[in-house]
Amino acid sequence: MNALSAVPPRPAQDGLVVFADDSPSAKAALETVLRRAGYDVAGFDCADDLIDQLDGLYPRAIILDLEMPGMSGFEAFCEIRRRYPNAAEVPVLFFSAHYDADTRAQADALGAADFISKDASPMVVIEQLNRALAKSMSHC
Template identity: 35%
Template structure:
């Protein structure tokens, strides 16, 4: 797995250079670019590994206060967004994304350690496409992202 570090965000980035256990490419090419906005480095690393193995070009960012700038800079095909971030909440970021024409349709998977029904309801009311409560299984993450990708125009291709 190829890893580079985004010092501005303080989080690692994992590119499409992921390999399987034998060193062969995990896929023939990325299925799309996914940005993970998550401040916990161990969770970011795990998500990056799982999604890069599934063929995604994965980028990571760890702060809420400048997440919108990073989203605009990278133009991801999908966003994984934590609710509790330093500087700005994921709910506030999602509301801004939905208010902007350029990101109004961006598929967003919300993550939270708070599994309360009101959090799920708030995320969905703000326009999240899906919601996962930490901890979640690798299979649950992949199923959710795969379903979201299938709903994208052109099936994510």
């Protein structure tokens, strides 16, 4: 993600977005984009750490990199849904540089809220997150 300045600062959104990405540069860029858009953020280096610390965080959304050492994003999604059934309404978005029809189909089959390409502009990332949050709120 480049052109981080393209995302204007906004008033704080209501809630926390948690994410896991093992790439320090991708993690820093995503955190910057989310913070500039007004979200509170908790970033983790791996899915295991996110899952272990998820209890008590009450995120509005979860973003998972697909390819991480240890547990993949898909495996983490399933583990989150298994461990935290009360969080089934929390949208989970996948984040990856490897975006193809098969990967998208697998994400859709699991029930992911969306799939964000790491090549997406900051504005697209925020639009996709906001759309997923709006959709999850409409189910309440």
